């Protein structure tokens with residue numbers, strides 16, 4: 001699998017579709033796999049939702065609830081789910097044409113269980129751009145229109161529609177903005193600034209290469225949107241990263257989360273195109289990140305998009321242990337764990353976490369005061385022979401806050417770590433493949449531990 005697709009909340013269920021090749025552990029003819037969850041934590045696998053057809057493979061895209069039945073695929077009483085995706089025609093790619101990606105739609109009237117493709121697909125033909133994909137659609141209330149963002153090589157194209165079938169080009173955003181590389185999987189949404197309640201618009205764009213620690217990564221822009229045009233508040237060359245780890249790509253947010261909930265929830269694909277197809281796994285091939293709530297916060301006089309693990313994950317907490325002050329060098333046996341720690345780093349010291357097993361493999365992560373950066377080092381974390389890009393260097397994320405207090409919220413799974421620091425301003429998501437399970441966690445530092453909690457986590461599959 002790769003990208004998350006069509007994430008939408010409808011009648012009590014979160015739907016997660018995803019790029020899926022059912023016959024192999026490497027990329028191939030793409031389908032939309034499908035899973036649903038009532039709580040964002042426990043997921044049920046459902047049959048493949050969309051199969052390739054004569055128009056092509058089913059690439060990434062989004063889904064919406066068409067509440068007003070603008071598409072006429074359902075009724076006002078029973079609004080349809082509409083999926084908007086890219087058709088990718090292999091024959092066209094092989095013939096080296098540049099018109100083999102175009103946007104199509106499908107609908108469901110049974111809570112996403114079965115899908116019918118629209119008979120007049122594609123709804124947006126290719127305008128002569130080789131990379132023209134990953135439509136994400138939102139409802140823009142002020143003009144009562146659907147708005148679509150599409151990745152088009154070095155920019156995002158914005159379209160609008162009354163009915164999800166007839167689309168009109170509105171504007172381009174990008175070109176020389178942000179990180180230059182192949183742009184993919186955009187998202188666009190309004191979000192309120194935490195402190196003031198002011199509404200801003202955020203555009204998320206994944207870049208296939210040139211991420212801060214190499215390979216694929218996700219940048220974002222903050223600005224305004226008037227229904228037709230997005231304008232960024234920051235200078236063109238400013239690059240803001242959603243995650244500094246190597247394994248969070250193609251993330252987008254859920255559509256139709258109820259207003260009384262109001263969260264903007266993102267899930268990303270926990271891999272990187274540098275090695276996604278070579279990682280040493282057989283029965284599974286990559287996973288999604290934990291769902292994350294996005295918040296726009298004013299930090300050091302500038303706005304930042306911060307991520308935190310969704311609160312529902314607290315359901316997985318088993319026994320909690322308080323890690324006492326003065327016990328800042330410790331060793332615990334662990335399996336699946338969540339850590340919430342705050343340090344007062346007056347000593348300006350290293351804060352080092354080591355996750356280890358009995359055969360000498362280890363992942364080291366934490367904060368390195370010498371370079372004022374958070375870091376993940378997976379050089380000795382097990383098999384890394386499959387790609388030079390996987391672990392040849394330590395991965396860093398420079399800290400932007402000056403407060404001596406540093407907080408961490410960390411999730412450790414058998415093959416991944418999701419590290420949120422400084423209240424989610426800094427995130428590092430990284431995978432690893434030890435030959436034996438990591439079962440020991442050590443923390444070493446001279447910084448004062450002012451708050452420390454550790455929870456064993458239950459598996460999401462065993463309840």
Ligand code: FRU
Nearest residue numbers: 003019030059060133184250
């Ligand atoms: C991003 C991506 C998308 C595309 C999909 C194909 O990882 O390259 O741009 O739609 O994967 O599987």
